[in-house]
Every structure is written in C-alpha cells, then in structure tokens.
Amino acid sequence: xxxxxxxxxxxxxxxxxxxxxxxxxxxxxxxxxxxxxxxxxxxxxxxxxxxxxxxxxxxxxxxxxxxxxxxxxxxxxxxxxxxxxxxxxxxxxxxxxxxxxxxxxxxxxxxxxxxxxxxxxxxxxxxxxxxxxxxxxxxxxxxxxxxxxxxxxxxxxxxxxxxxxxxxxxxxxxxxxxxxxxxxxxxxxxxxxxxxxxxxxxxxxxxxxxxxxxxxxxxxxxxxxxxxxxxxxxxxxxxxxxxxxxxxxxxxxxxxxxxxxxxxxxxxxxxxxxxxxxxxxxxxxxxxxxxxxxxxxxxx
Amino acid sequence: xxxxxxxxxxxxxxxxxxxxxxxxxxxxxxxxxxxxxxxxxxxxxxxxxxxxxxxxxxxxxxxxxxxxxxxxxxxxxxxxxxxxxxxxxxxxxxxxxxxxxxxxxxxxxxxxxxxxxxxxxxxxxxxxxxxxxxxxxxxxxxxxxxxxxxxxxxxxxxxxxxxxxxxxxxxxxxxxxxxxxxxxxxx
Numbered sequence: 001x002x003x004x005x006x007x008x009x010x011x012x013x014x015x016x017x018x019x020x021x022x023x024x025x026x027x028x029x030x031x032x033x034x035x036x037x038x039x040x041x042x043x044x045x046x047x048x049x050x051x052x053x054x055x056x057x058x059x060x061x062x063x064x065x066x067x068x069x070x071x072x073x074x075x076x077x078x079x080x081x082x083x084x085x086x087x088x089x090x091x092x093x094x095x096x097x098x099x100x101x102x103x104x105x106x107x108x109x110x111x112x113x114x115x116x117x118x119x120x121x122x123x124x125x126x127x128x129x130x131x132x133x134x135x136x137x138x139x140x141x142x143x144x145x146x147x148x149x150x151x152x153x154x155x156x157x158x159x160x161x162x163x164x165x166x167x168x169x170x171x172x173x174x175x176x177x178x179x180x181x182x183x184x185x186x187x188x189x190x191x192x193x194x195x196x197x198x199x200x201x202x203x204x205x206x207x208x209x210x211x212x213x214x215x216x217x218x219x220x221x222x223x224x225x226x227x228x229x230x231x232x233x234x235x236x237x238x239x240x241x242x243x244x245x246x247x248x249x250x251x252x253x254x255x256x257x258x259x260x261x262x263x264x265x266x267x268x269x270x271x272x273x274x275x276x277x278x279x280x281x282x283x284x285x286x287x288x289x290x291x292x293x294x295x296x297x298x299x300x
Numbered sequence: 301x302x303x304x305x306x307x308x309x310x311x312x313x314x315x316x317x318x319x320x321x322x323x324x325x326x327x328x329x330x331x332x333x334x335x336x337x338x339x340x341x342x343x344x345x346x347x348x349x350x351x352x353x354x355x356x357x358x359x360x361x362x363x364x365x366x367x368x369x370x371x372x373x374x375x376x377x378x379x380x381x382x383x384x385x386x387x388x389x390x391x392x393x394x395x396x397x398x399x400x401x402x403x404x405x406x407x408x409x410x411x412x413x414x415x416x417x418x419x420x421x422x423x424x425x426x427x428x429x430x431x432x433x434x435x436x437x438x439x440x441x442x443x444x445x446x447x448x449x450x451x452x453x454x455x456x457x458x459x460x461x462x463x464x465x466x467x468x469x470x471x472x473x474x475x476x477x478x479x480x481x482x483x484x485x486x487x
C-alpha cells in the first residue's frame with residue numbers, strides 16, 4: 001500500500017495541476033466512464049462493463065465538447081485498458097487530458113513545460129536534483145527531437161526502415177527511449193504518418209503527423225497532437241484500425257458515428273493526454289507505479 | 301500453449317527446442333503501439349541466459365518438465381545417486397549437473413528432481429540444511445584482527461564463513477539458496 005507521505009504528495013500534485021489549468025481559464029469537465037462506442041485503436045483493448053465499455057481515454061467525449069464550442073477544457077479521470085500491467089502500466093490509471101482550440105502541438109509542448117515546471121515548484125520538487133540523474137532540470141525550454149533524428153542518433157536505422165521491418169516498437173523501446181529525457185525532459189515529435197492516430201498530418205510534410213510524446217528519464221509521460229479535423233480522413237483511419245483488430249483475431253467495436261459527425265464542426269485544436277500516476281512517480285523519484293497509487297490490482 | 305500475456309517471472313517455456321525459465325520480466329507498451337514483453341530467460345539445460353522481446357501474438361509451448369520427490373543415496377567418484385521414493389528407480393547425476401547444490405547433499409536427504417523429457421536436469425533442495433563442521437580453527441580469544449567471521453569446512457567439503465564461536469563437531473544451519481550460514485543448531 002502507498003506510504004502516507006506519498007499519498008499526500010500525490011494529492012498535492014493533483015491539486016497543483018488543477019489550479020494550473022484553472023488559472024489559465026480551462027474549464028474542468030467530467031465525461032462518462034461507461035460508453036457504448038470507443039475510438040477504435042488497434043493495440044488498446046477495452047474492458048466491458050455490462051453492455052458498454054469502460055473508457056480507454058476520454059478523447060472522443062472531450063472532442064465533442066470542443067466541437068460544441070468549449071475552447072479550453074481539461075479532465076482528470078480514470079482510464080481502463082485490458083492486460084496492461086508492468087512497472088509502468090496499470091490496467092486502471094489516472095489520466096490528465098486537456099484540449100485547446102486554435103492551438104497546434106507546438107503550443108501544447110510549451111504548455112507542458114510550464115505545467116511541469118509549475119507543478120514541481122508548487123510541490124517543492126523543482127529541479128529534482130537527486131533524480132533521475134545528477135543535474136537533471138525541469139527548467140524550460142526542453143529538448144526537442146524529431147522521431148527521425150532520435151532514430152538516427154540512437155536507433156541505428158531510420159523510422160521508415162524500422163516500420164518496413166515491423167520492428168518500430170522494438171527499436172523505440174529498447175534503443176531510443178533509454179536516451180530520452182535524461183538531462184532534461186525530451187519531446188519526441190513528428191511521428192511517421194502511419195502512426196498518426198488522431199493527429200493531423202503536417203502541412204507541407206504529409207509523411208509525418210503533428211504528434212509528440214514527452215519523455216522523462218526514459219519514461220513516456222504524455223502524448224499530444226494537433227487534432228485531425230477531417231472527418232472523412234478520420235473515418236478511413238478508424239477503418240484501418242478496425243481492420244488491424246480483425247487481423248489480430250478480435251472483434252472491433254462499432255464505428256463512432258456521432259463523434260465523426262460532430263468532428264466535421266471542429267476548428268483547429270490540439271490536445272494532450274498525460275499519465276498522472278507516472279508524473280507522480282517521476283516527480284517523487286519513485287521507480288514503479290506501485291509506489292504511487294493507493295492500491296494496485298493485486299492488493300484488491 | 302501460452303500466449304505472451306501469460307509470461308511472468310518463473311514461467312518455464314520451450315524456445316528453439318530448449319526449456320527456459322523466465323528470470324526477469326517486464327511489460328512495456330510504447331505510445332499507441334503494440335505491447336512488448338521483455339524477458340530475461342535462462343536455458344535450463346546449459347544455464348546460459350539470454351534476453352528476448354516478444355509480442356502479444358507470440359505463442360509458447362510449456363516446457364515439459366516434471367518434478368519427482370527422490371532420496372539422495374550417496375556420492376562416489378563425482379557421481380551422485382538418487383532413488384525415486386515410489387518406484388525405487390535409481391538415477392545418477394554428475395557434479396557439473398548439480399552445480400552448487402552438490403555442496404549441501406547429505407545421504408538420505410529428500411530432494412525434488414526436475415526432469416525434462418525423462419532426463420534429470422536439476423534438483424531442488426530443502427531451503428535449510430544442517431551440516432556438521434569437520435574442520436575449524438579454534439577461536440583465538442584476544443584476536444584483535446577485527447574480523448567477525450572465520451572459514452570452516454562442513455561434512456560435504458563445503459567451506460563457509462561463520463561467526464568465530466563455531467567449533468569443530470558442532471552443527472550449523474545453511475541456507476541452500478544463498479550458501480550462507482544461518483545459525484548454530486543445538487542438539
């Protein structure tokens with residue numbers, strides 16, 4: 001079970017994150033956890049809840065609020081993903097997700113820097129001098145590396161070659177990630193278009209998507225992007241994901257038709273999801289999620 | 301048949317025709333990508349370790365291993381003789397096969413023998429064994445060298461560090477997992 005000190009630090013950190021967004025005119029929202037339709041994602045397996053599903057992320061509901069005209073929204077909620085359990089994974093975890101209309105992924109990177117700098121400062125953890133490494137600093141600006149640069153530097157091959165060989169994940173996890181976020185946090189950005197997910201392709205460079213991931217001490221902490229607002233393109237991507245799910249021998253859920261309909265009314269926006277348990281782990285110098293949540297599944 | 305999501309520390313699986321035990325296991329999953337199952341595994345036949353990364357659609361045969369309770373009879377010329385408690389079949393294992401375990405085997409000790417396709421490959425000892433000290437330097441009172449342990453030899457020939465008050469002829473308890481002295485055994 002979590003230590004009393006850690007439980008208090010966790011609460012302080014969540015409180016600090018909440019006030020960060022409130023001071024910036026973000027509206028806190030809470031969307032339903034049980035949903036009839038989820039975004040089809042090939043490698044994220046949902047848990048059922050009666051005839052519905054538990055959310056794997058609040059993304060679709062939050063974007064529908066965005067499309068309805070809410071300009072800046074954030075949410076702190078639990079998400080559920082089947083079979084994910086390890087040092088850095090829990091099948092139920094806490095997500096901090098926020099969206100800003102009119103913004104691109106570049107502005108969100110800057111907001112990430114401010115968020116962590118402020119939250120760590122409020123919690124008395126600024127600089128984290130004793131971990132993860134000597135001299136580690138959260139002070140912005142942080143390192144920014146494109147996926148192509150990171151693979152050339154640490155992976156020994158291009159992202160295209162890794163994708164063609166079906167080993168993109170292996171190269172990323174075993175060769176590239178250990179070098180990210182070591183002296184300061186790293187933004188890994190401009191992912192190959194095949195890995196765009198719900199991100200828009202980069203104007204002028206459609207081979208990459210405007211998507212980034214934030215790393216601290218080799219740990220992936222957040223995933224953000226400039227939102228794709230073309231609902232026809234989004235439908236094609238969902239179809240592709242559903243096909244991958246079928247090829248893996250699973251039955252894909254239904255197409256999110258209401259979301260696709262309302263997406264057509266969404267103006268340019270950017271959004272990001274950040275794993276709050278991982279943030280608590282990293283800012284407290286912990287090494288496993290088990291140390292920073294009230295109970296892990298094995299204790300229930 | 302196991303799938304990758306069954307993998308965990310301690311699981312024994314077949315890989316490339318050899319039985320392996322998983323000694324270190326880590327689940328990882330990059331961004332929106334596929335789950336990876338990182339394993340450090342030890343070949344149960346030759347003891348070599350290797351690191352492998354698996355994906356969720358990888359499948360594994362369980363290693364056909366069987367444990368049988370047996371009694372250690374005696375050793376002679378580097379050969380160790382065991383007897384099956386139910387069938388009374390006997391088998392012989394070499395010192396190399398037994399590794400460090402050979403240091404703690406006493407005649408008539410109950411052990412568990414691990415078989416791979418009817419071939420004995422390893423044994424599991426009781427966690428604690430009591431062994432008689434056969435050779436020990438006397439404790440020189442007034443020794444100011446500052447050392448708080450001394451080496452003694454036990455009846456199997458194994459040499460272990462013990463507190464200075466242990467004397468020849470006494471029994472001591474040893475943890476077979478670490479090979480370390482635990483306590484003096486009062487008869």
